[in-house]
Amino acid sequence: MQSLTILGGGAWGSALANLGGKKGDRVNLWSRSSSFNLESVITGADVVVSAVSMKGVGATVDRLLALELSPDTIIVTVTKGLDPASTRTPSQIWQNAFPNNSIVVLSGPNLSEEIQQGLPAATVAASLDLAAAKQVQNIYSSDIFRVYVNEDPLGTELGGTLKNVFAIAAGVCDGLQLGTNAKSALLTRALPEMIRVGVRLGARAETFYGLSGLGDLLATCNSPLSRNYRVGFGLAEGKSLEQILHELQSTAEGVNTTNVLIDLADRREIEIPVSRQVYRLLNGEITAEQAVLSLMERTLKPEIL
Numbered sequence: 001m002q003s004l005t006i007l008g009g010g011a012w013g014s015a016l017a018n019l020g021g022k023k024g025d026r027v028n029l030w031s032r033s034s035s036f037n038l039e040s041v042i043t044g045a046d047v048v049v050s051a052v053s054m055k056g057v058g059a060t061v062d063r064l065l066a067l068e069l070s071p072d073t074i075i076v077t078v079t080k081g082l083d084p085a086s087t088r089t090p091s092q093i094w095q096n097a098f099p100n101n102s103i104v105v106l107s108g109p110n111l112s113e114e115i116q117q118g119l120p121a122a123t124v125a126a127s128l129d130l131a132a133a134k135q136v137q138n139i140y141s142s143d144i145f146r147v148y149v150n151e152d153p154l155g156t157e158l159g160g161t162l163k164n165v166f167a168i169a170a171g172v173c174d175g176l177q178l179g180t181n182a183k184s185a186l187l188t189r190a191l192p193e194m195i196r197v198g199v200r201l202g203a204r205a206e207t208f209y210g211l212s213g214l215g216d217l218l219a220t221c222n223s224p225l226s227r228n229y230r231v232g233f234g235l236a237e238g239k240s241l242e243q244i245l246h247e248l249q250s251t252a253e254g255v256n257t258t259n260v261l262i263d264l265a266d267r268r269e270i271e272i273p274v275s276r277q278v279y280r281l282l283n284g285e286i287t288a289e290q291a292v293l294s295l296m297e298r299t300l301k302p303e304i305l
């Protein structure tokens with residue numbers, strides 16, 4: 001029996017606590033509002049899963065740094081975001097803070113509401129330490145959750161993070177009722193845009209064709225269960241971003257990710273036409289209709305994949 005501690009009691013942290021208990025492992029779910037202290041569930045934990053939103057990663061890392069985390073404890077990160085100050089991914093932040101611990105990224109097409117209903121899903125546990133990824137694979141695999149492993153944590157993490165930007169665009173596409181052809185074109189062009197960014201940041205291109213890239217892109221861009229999709233849909237309906245986020249009462253990481261991505265792409269001169277229109281829309285520079293027109297009227301070019 002292993003001891004598993006989940007940090008963050010939101011939608012995904014709660015689902016991961018349920019999934020983690022399926023094999024009889026001891027599971028502790030800790031959140032800021034927990035009555036017990038963090039130290040009591042960190043001491044002796046085999047695996048600590050960080051399931052906080054991007055804005056909570058820094059504070060969570062600091063909390064753990066103040067405790068004596070064993071170097072044998074595997075840290076799993078499931079956050080799909082980018083740090084606005086450093087543009088770093090959550091796994092990079094965790095690895096920097098805990099250089100002696102194995103860091104595993106768990107990411108895939110995993111809408112928490114479906115998983116809480118017991119519907120089948122698959123995901124990826126990725127780490128530079130393959131043994132640690134396999135340990136997480138064994139803990140989480142069940143008859144409703146199939147876990148694959150790979151050795152590209154950055155690519156796995158960036159797939160889950162970048163697809164949120166395109167989920168906003170997909171919500172716009174459906175909200176404006178642009179049709180199946182347009183949606184197909186959008187998702188197909190999104191993938192090379194994700195790969196372009198990922199490869200420049202050091203990820204492997206092929207990782208983006210897997211569950212954590214294309215898989216999560218398809219799930220999130222086609223489901224009203226996705227909060228990022230709902231942001232785009234609401235914008236197409238003419239709602240303000242403030243109103244949409246107020247109604248969501250939950251995390252839509254794509255908003256922050258879009259802003260950080262633009263900053264990163266500007267500095268590194270990466271071409272990200274779809275993300276740029278999402279950025280302009282989110283920041284009130286253009287309407288949803290103008291965003292579509294800007295993409296349709298771009299300079300004609302070969303189809304570069």
Ligand SMILES: NC(=O)c1ccc[n+]([C@@H]2O[C@H](COP(=O)([O-])OP(=O)(O)OC[C@H]3O[C@@H](n4cnc5c(N)ncnc54)[C@H](O)[C@@H]3O)[C@@H](O)[C@H]2O)c1
Nearest residue numbers: 008009010011012013052053056059079080111112250251
């Ligand atoms: N919900 C899903 O379907 C899903 C699936 C896969 C990955 N994710 C990712 O997991 C992360 C969490 O998503 P969620 O759906 O659980 O969001 P949520 O809004 O339901 O919960 C966010 C959690 O983060 C915690 N948090 C925020 N700031 C904190 C801080 N300063 N200190 C401690 N805790 C803090 C909150 O208390 C809450 O428990 C996001 O990055 C999301 O992209 C979500």
Ligand SMILES: O=P(O)(O)OC[C@H](O)CO
Nearest residue numbers: 108109110111226227228
């Ligand atoms: O609700 P979203 O848009 O944060 O999407 C949840 C997951 O990332 C889907 O894999």
